[in-house]
Amino acid sequence: MRPTGTTRRGALAATGALAAGAVLAGCGSDTDDTAGTRKGSGHGGARTAADGTSSARTEKALRTSASRTTATLLAGYEHVLRTHPSTAAGLTPLRDAVRAHLEAVSPGKAPALGTARSLATGPAAAVKELAAAERTAADAYTALLAEAPGELARLLASVAAACAAHAYLLTELAKETPA
């Protein structure tokens, strides 16, 4: 299974369309199972039900946004691993962690697709690029968690922390990687 790593424009466009669709779908009443369970609990009346629906929509939108960030990051790893196989020993465990992040934050079963953009020519520069990408991702998750329901906020904080740790590890790895 290789859900990412494509550099085709078509795939990127499709991802964008799917992501937009997911956000829009949140406005309807079709797949909001979270809202369904929340509506069933408590006796707060209409207001509670409305809040439940709204927070489910928020959760879905946040997860969609987070999974796009993660998919892009994962695509970056796949790209570097393909282009510079010598980095495999160092990068594979980090790539696997990012894959686990994607599974954890995705709003649905369908894996998001990401696109890798790289300017690096050598392996060391490529690893440095990944370090920067991890840092950017950490900041993106941190921004998202402000609006998230508690349990999702906790997950996003953990993933942000993992990305920050990855950024540190990749920076160290880049120093040991031949240019």
Add this chain to the structure above:
Amino acid sequence: MSDGKGDGALEAAQAALAAEHAAIYGYGVAGGRVAAARRPEATAAHHAHRARRDALVRTVRDLGGEPVASDAAYALPFAVPDAAAAVRLAAVLEDRVAYVYSDLVRAAEGSLRRTAADALREAAVRAARWRGSGVPFPGLAERAGAKAGTDTRAGAATAH
């Protein structure tokens, strides 16, 4: 929805404060035993945890609680006879702090939630520094079972 007065925020802040007390004690032990080259790192971590502790004392008061005091001594998770064990201890201290901050993220809102997320992030980076590897989900005990470490340093030795 401003300063984290959600249900359980006080309790989670108290737990974080207790964990910071323990981390400060632990770094007192670890700091004396790490190799000289890593002593500045231990000192910096020690200071960072003291600053977090002081901030949490204020947070707990703001939330209407009486800040938990530190214990006179803490049981270490394992014996720390040498520099290698001191490094392992430092990493475990960061793990434990991360666990409580993830709970504070969940319980709090607004600026307190953000502060907790930042503290979690710092703890995860320090744990990765000490170990030379990371974990996929810092602070999430329920996801730690997989034990899928991300050890780039061991990998780097064989990457040519």
